[in-house]
Amino acid sequence: MSYRSYVGLEIHIQLATRTKVFCGCRAAFGDEPNTNICPVCTGYPGALPALNEEAIRKSYVVARALNCLLSPLCEFERKNYFYPDLPKNYQISQFASPLGRDGFLDLEFRKRRKRVRIRECHLEEDAGKMIHAGDQSLLDFNRAGTPLLEIVTEPDLEIGEEAEHLLQEFRRIVRHLGVCDGNMEEGSLRCDANVSVNVDGAGLGTKVEIKNMNSFRFVRKALDYEIDRQQDILERGGTIVQETRLWNENRDVSESMRVKESSNDYRYFPEPDLPPFRTDDAFLASVEASLVELPAERTARFVSQYGLQAAQAQFLCEERGIADFFEAAVAAGAQPSDAAVWLMGDVQKLLNRTGATLTESPLTPERLAKLLVLLGSGRIHGKLAKQTLEAVFTDDKDPDHIIAERGWEQITDPGAIGKIVDAVLAEQHEAVAQIRGGDDRPHGYLVGQVMRATSGRADPRLVQQVLGERLSLQFIQVLSFGGAISGTRRDDGVVVPGSLESLTRSLRDDPALPAGIRYDELDLGGFLSEEVTPRDWALLIRAIARHVAVGDTSGIVIATGTDTLSYTAALLSWLFGASLPIVLTASATTGDTAESRDNLRHAVQAAMNRTPGVTVVFGSRRYPAVNLKFERVTGESAETAFRTWNPGGVPEPGVGLWTNLQGATGSREPSQPGADLPDVEMLTERLEGAAxxxxxxxxxxxxxxxxxxxxxxxxxxxxxxxxxxxxxxxxxxxxxxxxxxxxxxxxxxxxxxxxxxxxxxxxxxxxxxxxxxxxxxxxxxxxxxxxxxxxxxxxxxxxxxxxxxxxxxxxxxxxxxx
Amino acid sequence: MSASKTTGWHHLLETSADDYAEALRARDAAINGFLEIDTDRRRTPGGVSPPDDAPPDGAGPLAGLPLAVKDNIAVRAFQLSCASRILANHVAPYDATVVARLVAAGMVPVGKTNLDEFGMGSATEHSIAGPTNNPWDTDRVAGGSSGGSAAAVASGMVPLALGTDTGGSVRQPAAFCGIYGLKPTYGTLSRYGLVAYASSLEVAGLLSRELGMVRAAYEAASGVDSMDQTSVGLPDAQARPAAAVQRVAFLGGELGLDERTAQAYRRMREVAVGAGLTVEEVELATADAMMPAYYTIAAAEASANLARFNGVRYGERPIFAENPEALVRHARTEGFGAEVKLRVLLGTYVLRSGFQEQYYQRAQRVRTAIRRELASVFANHDLLILPVYPTVAFRHGETDLTAFQQKLADRFTTLANLTALPALSVPAGVYDGLPVGIQAMGPAFSEERLMRFAELVAAELPPERPPAYGVPLCDEIGSGGGA
Missing domain, CATH: 3.40.50.40 (Rossmann fold)
Structure with missing residues (x-):
């Protein structure tokens, strides 16, 4: 038997108004109990409510944003029930004619698009709070009379996660509109739900109301619990009792609070103290003026207008302040993709560390734009850009000011760098001789010497280039990562692991490759591709990360095996994105074959063309690193061994997740790029833990x-x-x-x-x-x-x-x- | 009325506040019109002084005049008991807007007057302080629910008193005591500070022997109030109904009046004809539906309005309760009188879900029908003249009228409340020792027209004083004589 679940939400938001909805008291959270009260909000004899126009306008703004029909006449009613925290023992609310009805909210959840219907939005006043302390009950009326907007959805949701997703989207909307801070823990956003389960096709089942869900997570858990509970009952042939249940967050279960028979009759009737509020043209114009672009639309626009990835756009549009900041930075001259990367990465990290919010931090959109322009034009390099950003936070000064003050401006003049390189080369006879003799190992050392001579201010890529020019060399790092390509065939015909040494030697002599390429070879172990372990991956990742950080190579070639090539390639692509040209290759045969040599040569050629990103070269073809399928084992036709599945679904290489780990070790020494890299042990431990x-x-x-x-x-x-x-x-x-x-x-x-x-x-x-x-x-x-x-x-x-x-x-x- | 008769009140508090307080208490002993008397509280430094914009003493028609206020209207620093046990000892923390405006015009609150608990009654007998007696005959009731205010004015203890009128509570006691009682157009006097009984029906009202004082107080107290969004400003003079009276309609048909009231009603008609007015007779088709509609709406609103009295934040509450729910239950059980409980239960009953169509909404439709019918009356007539009450002041207890008959007898006064229109109870002579009041009703904002008509009547039938209280207190206190 197939079942279907129906979930509808009743969402309450406290509207962020200066004063309460029916009196002039401050509407504030967290003040001393009973300090923001007056005869009106404590229901003193003779006091009357007076409607706050800010509250009604904000209510209409939300209703409008949820595509509701707006009621031209906003009437209030009294909802009668006795509770000690309700000063008048009736709540001024709306019943017969809510201010908005028949709206909708479009959602995309788990690739499924859905239009969730909004039944109504109505404005009401909040109650006070009752606190039980020992044998006493205490009342705080600060909250009494703060404006509360209730949004009721139709039962169009099906599972807890989907409801959680809607609630989060709703939270984004109200925060964007500036009408509520959406804090579930503090109760400015609250949610009750009704749940019914029935045999698929039989319509709604018996409705159960769920209350006391005080976080997004509890909403999800409580609803899933309730759906399972009802489905279990139905599967056992039982009947669902119409009731209200409370979620017990400590025990992860819901408990029955009351059954229908004893539910309240609220005896609604029109509030005689408030004349109906009529929406005139001026009011409706002010509602329209308060509408802003909503997060979903804005996210889509960020992707189309600025070419951002969906995840970047989503991150930026989570908060209106961040999205506004981003657009202001772009307007001030920042490249959109750079601004997005920095806001998500380094800026966010600094905010987390300092506990500040973006809008109140010393970083302004203009400062970020200036920093990125400095970086883009090469006046500072990446490492110093990060330090400049930190200095903006600590010194509250403009980036160019900081750079000038600290002498951090990057040396980008090839002439100046040339002089320094020449001076270093003049001193380092031994290393130069070694390299000219074909041993590339001192290359990194020379780069380091140049950097040291400039206190880390020289543009590393330029140093690389100039050094290469002076020595007539281009540096390609070749990493041997197992596989048949570096293996040999035993006499009995069985392939065993080996090293890449002979292959790279052959590259040096390869007439098809330009002279002057210098191969720095690193052997990460002799094993067959199918034997790869998390530790092997850790070694590989560490090696690549070092080159990315130090910038001492113009490309990386990884020779590996075919069996796990699809995994390794995708892993590196997700990690390193578009940081360096990284080319993986393999061969179906052992390293001594022509196939191996050809593949390796193609890979080197691919790495030389300087397009950053991870790719795979096999035979004469080049593949994206993601969605690679090892489809056929063929000796002769290498062209059909691999194929990219769903080529249209392969994402463009982005920033790479590796940036999340940068700085994790805490070292911040600018003159030693790569010094703060995590070590192999840590990477191994994490990969094994994940695996x-x-x-x-x-x-x-x-x-x-x-x-x-x-x-x-x-x-x-x-x-x-x-x-x-x-x-x-x-x-x-x-x-x-x-x-x-x-x-x-x-x-x-x-x-x-x-x-x-x-x-x-x-x-x-x-x-x-x-x-x-x-x-x-x-x-x-x-x-x-x-x-x-x-x-x-x-x-x-x-x-x-x-x-x-x-x-x-x-x-x-x-x-x-x- | 000649101004000289009222000048005696103007400097009384300035010169003889203590004597006045003493005389008030003495005179009230037989009347029981006051629940609280204090001539100093709003004058001494310890009390609350008049606001800055008050005219200097002696300026303006209301300057320095003592004001009695019905004890369901908030006067800062005075009790606000509504004659109910549940609010015994409750002191108002703020002034009702009407009080604040009269204080701003120079008036000085000197006491709180007796009423039926929360304004629910027609005889000022449902009060924790006991009944108020009629100055014309202390065996009889002063009317209600603003009986204390009416008796205080009629017995010459104060020149003006504030009352509230939900279904006739200003006009009926005014008629019983032989003074003027104005129930103005709904909204023109702010309800902020009136302890709500039936919000859509009630207004503050003014009681005085002097028409000029009613007029001055209405002018001073009316107007839009931001604290009451149902309040309205008076339209410009041109937009208001003309003050002149030409054509008047007398309510005809079987009215069920007692002999003295019938006699006064006839006399009133003679006066109108004698004054050269065009007099016609009208009957109201909606008359029979009026009382059920009125009590349905009043009780429904009362059931919600009185829900706030739960003993939690103010008023009386039990010393101990097991839990908050028990505290509320006990406070209400012990705090409310029988008549209040009756109306709250009735209101709860008519608002039950599933029964609203049958009761509450039907009552609202009747109300609309009555409004339409009255509109058509005023399309052809300047005023509608009708009795205030079918009888003169009745004797205490249910000797003359049972509780149910008393409710039915509100049929002439509730009309103005259901339609939100202004009505003035006008003294129409004394018959066999008891005064009778006749009511003039007009279209919205026609208060001035009502007063012109009353002046016309006063020329023939000037208000009289009860024999036992022929001299107002201001004249009795030797040193207080101003003129």
Whole structure:
């Protein structure tokens, strides 16, 4: 039997008005009890309410933003019930004619677009607070009479996560509109829900109201709990009791508060003390004037207008202040993508460290723009740009002022650098001789000497270039990372791991490659591709990260094996994005073959062209690093061994998640780039920790759910699940389907990231079984392959891009933003 | 009325406040019109002095005049008991707007007057302080619910008193006591500071023996108040109904009046004809539906308005309660009188979900019908003249009228409350020792027209003083004589 759940929300927001809704008292949170009170808001005999126009205008602004029909006549009613914290023992509210009705909010959740209908918006007054202390009950009326806007949705939501998503989108909207700070913990945003479950196709079931959900997370958990509870009852042939239940956040269960029979009759009738409020043209014009571009529209515009990635646009548009800051910085001359990267990365880190908010920090959009222009024009390099940013925070001065004051301006004059390089080369006879003799090892040392001579102010790329010119060399780092390409074939025909030495030697003599390329070779271990461990990856990542930080190479070539090439390539791409040209290659045969030499040569050529980003070269073809599939094992036709799946779904290389880890070790010495890199042990530990929590599984007929449950019990928290088609799998009531595993996973906060066994776009939109998966909390990964998804998960957990990885929701958000 | 008769009040408080207080208490002993008397509280430094914009003593028609205020209207530093146990000892922290405006015009509150608990009654007998007696015959009631105010004025204790009129509570006691009682157009006197009974029906009202004083006080106290969004400003003089009276309609049909009232009503008609007015008779088709509609609406609003009295923030409450709910229950059970409980329960009943169509909404439709009918009356007539009450002041208890008959007898006064229109109770002579008041009603904002009509009546039937209280206190206090 297939079930369907229906969830509707009742959202209350405290409108951010200077005064209360019916009197002149300050509407403020956190003041001494009973200091913001007067005869009106404490219901003294004879006191009358007087409507605050700011509250009514803000209410209409929200209703308008939610696409509601606006009532031309706003009438109030009395809702009668006795409660000690309600001064008049009736609440002035709206019932028969709410100020807004029949609106909607468009949502996109897990690749599913939905229009959630808004039934109504109405304005009312808040109650005071009752605190029980020992044998006393205390009352604080500061909150009594603060304006409260209630938004009621139709039961168009289906699961807890979706409701949480709506609530967060709603929070963004009201914050953008400046009508509420949306703080659930402090109660300025509150949410009750009604939930019903019924057999699919049979319409709404018996409604249960859920209260006391005091955070976004509790909303999700309470609703999922309630849906499961009702479905269990129905499956056992029981009936649902219409009731109100309270979420108990300590026990993770809901508890019955009252059943329908004893519910209140509120005896609504028109409020005789307030004449109906009529919306005239001037008022409606002021409502329109208060409307701002909403976060969803703005996010879309940021992508189309500024060419930002969806995740960047989302981050910026989370807060109106940040989005405004970004646009102001762009207007002041910053490159949009740079501004986005800096705001998300270094600026955010500094804000976290100082505890300031962007709008009240010393950083202004003009200062950020100036900094980025200085960086873009090469007047300072990246490391100093970061330090300049910190100095802006500490000194509250303009970046150019700081740079001039501290003598940080970068040396970008090739002539000046040339002089310094010449001076260094003149001193370092030995190293020069060594390099001219074909040993490239002292190269990094020479770069370091030049940097030291300029106190770190020389543009490292220019140093590289000038040094290369002086020595007539271009530096390409070749990393040997296992695989047959560096292996040899034993006499018995079996391939065994080896080293790359002979190959790179052959490169030096390769007439097809320009003279003057110098290969710095680093052997990261002799193993076959299929033997790769997290520790191997840690070594590789550390080596690349060092080059990225130091800037002593113009490109990196990685020779590895075919079996795990798709994983390694995707992992490096997610981590390093478009920082350096990084080219992976492999060969189907051992290193002594022509194939190996050809592939390596092609890879070097690709690395020389200076286009940053991770790519794969195999045979004569070049592939993006993400969505690479190892499809065929062929000796002769290398062209068909690999193929890119869903080429349209491959994301452009971005900043790379690695930036999340930068500075994690705390060293801030400017003259030694790369000094603050995490060490291999830490990387290994993190990768192993991540790997212990991830499992890749593929659905197949007869898949035993019990096995997945056992994996969850064994500590697996994230599954990359290969489904059929656009995301289908069996969820029939049988032990040989995903059903029980999904339920178990949901209870244990385990997440399924879903890919396809075919070259498909997983979006759960086509089949009924997909809908069950969607309801079960599985996350569709769209056009990404299993390898790419697994690699992304590893990269996120490694870099802490979603915190320490213990919050599956944060991880899921990062996964979806890829 | 000649001005000389009122000048005695102007400097009384300035010269003889203590004597006055003493005389007030003495005279009130037989009347029981006051719940609290203090001639000094708003004059001494410890009390609250008049606002800066008050005219200097002696300036303006109201300057220095003592003011009695019904005890359901807030006067800062005075009690605000509503004659209810639940508000016993409650002191108002602020002034009602009407009080503040009269104080600004120079008046001095000297006491709070007796009433039916929360204004619910027609005889000032439902009071924790006991009944107020009629100055014309202390065996009889002073009317209600503003009985204390009416008796205080009629017995010459104060020149002017404030009352509230929800269904006739100013006009009926004024009629019983032989003075003027104005129930103005809804909204022209702010309700801020009036303890609400039935918000959409009630207004503050003015009681005095002197028409000029009613006029001056109405001018001083009326106008828009930001604290009461149902308040309205008076339209410009040109936009207001003309003050001149030409055509008057007398309510006809079977009115059920007692002999003295019928006699006064006839006399009033003779006066009108004698003054050269065109007199016609009208009947109201909505008359029978009026009382059920009135009590439905009044009780419904009362059930919510009185919900705030729960013993939590002010007023009387039990010393101990198991929990907040029990505290509220006990406070209300012990704090409210029987008549209040009756109306709150009735209001709760008519507002139940599922029954609103049958009661509350039906009552509102009746109200609309009555408004329309009155509008058509005033399309053809300047005024509608009708009795205030079917009888003269009745004897205490239910000797003459049962509680139910008393409610039905409100049928002439509730008309003005249901329609929000102004009405003035005009003294129409004394018959066999008891005064009778007849009511003049007009279209919205026609207060001046009502007073012109009253002047016309006064020329023939000037208000009289009760035999036992022929001399007002200001004249009785030797040193207080100003003129």
């Amino acid at each position: 212990r929590r991830i499992f890749v599984a593929k659905v197949f007929p007869g898949m035993p759910a019990g096995a997945l449950i056992a994996l969850i019990d064994a500590g697996i928290r994230y599954f990359v699940l290969e489904l059929y088609d656009t995301g289908t799998a069996s969820v029939r009531e049988t032990p040989f389907s995903l059903r029980h595993a999904l339920e178990y996973a949901h209870q244990h906060d385990v997440t399924f990231f879903c890919t396809s066994q075919q070259e498909a776009d997983v979006d759960f939109s086509t089949y009924v079984t997909s809908h069950d998966l969607w309801r079960g909390g599985a996350i569709p990964m769209g056009k990404l392959t299993t390898e790419s998804v697994y690699a992304r998960l590893l990269a996120i957990l490694l870099t802490g891009a979603a915190g320490d990885g213990s919050d599956p929701k944060a991880v899921a958000r990062m996964m979806e933003s890829g």
